[in-house]
Amino acid sequence: MGPFRRSPQEREYIKQVNRDPVVRRACSRFFTVLLLTFGVLFLMIALLSPQLTGWLWGSAAGEVSPAHDLLTGYLRWYWLLLILCGAACGGSAVLLALCLPRAIHNWVVHCGVWKEEVIPRLEEIDSWDMVSGEEKACHRGRTMSGGSQYGSAALWYFASAALCFLILLGSGGMLQDEHIPSLPFQAKEDLTQIETSFLVQAEVWISPKARPSRLPGPYGEGQPAPVTCYGVVGRDTGGEWVRVYVPNALDFSPDQERLYDETRTAVWNWEHARRYRVRYTSNFHLAVEITPVED
Secondary structure (H helix, E strand, O other): OOOOOOOHHHHHHHHHHHHOHHHHHHHHHHHHHHHHHHHHHHHHHHHOOHHHHHHHHOOOOOOOOHHHHHHHHHHHHHHHHHHHHHHHHHHHHHHHHHHHHHHHHHHHHHHHHHHHHHHHHHHHHHOOOOOOHHHHHHHHHHHHHHHHHHHHHHHHHHHHHHHHHHHHHHHHHHHHHOOOOOHHHHHHHHHHHHHHOOOEEEEEEEEEEEEEEOOOOOOOOOOOOOEEEEEEEOHHHOOOOEEEEEEHHHOOOOOOOOOOOOOOOHHHHHHHOOEEEEEEOOOOOEEEEEEEOOO
């Protein structure tokens, strides 16, 4: 018999343990948690997929203005992220609170049963002289199956608790690291600013160094970049560089013949570089309007 093949007595012992109601309940709980884990992973991958995010961010295109429409799409995405991460975090915490105490309880019972009942019984069976080896093995299997259901149930509950902890760690980490709980409210506040025209206004120079970008949030590979990040500076920014995110739908491009030159003095740039009047939101610095300042 090979090292990985079980004897008939061992196979019967495993079957008896797995038929026990305590083990079956623990196994059922594990597969429930496993299904929850795959469900959370699938939904999170879907919410971070370029196809879905691109569709959500552009779902309000053409309704009001480029900045308002983009922020409306982002707001919908933020709410979905918050609901999913919050539900995963809360659900896994509840399941962890249920599974871990049961795992510890079953393991303690298992250790007590083996110490007080199973091991003495096995020693008694081994001391039998008038019984064949096959009959001893049969009695040992029955005795061990009667004392192993709690240990098997404990292992299933420990596995369930480990999965719950991983979900809790992942969803809770995303909530904290990406500041997801605050994003919908910041986006809503910026939308209100756009609708009421209560925006930050500044007369600035715009750096020619621009890069495709996105608004705050968690991102995966291949995400669309619906905004362009520009650095702006001027008296209204206190002489400090400020990042402003310009929606691509604005079709904005700095005047290439009068670009700001960081190697020149402020006086030179005042005379030669084009200045712009920018109106943007206070939270995400999303540009609503950019117009050149006439000299």
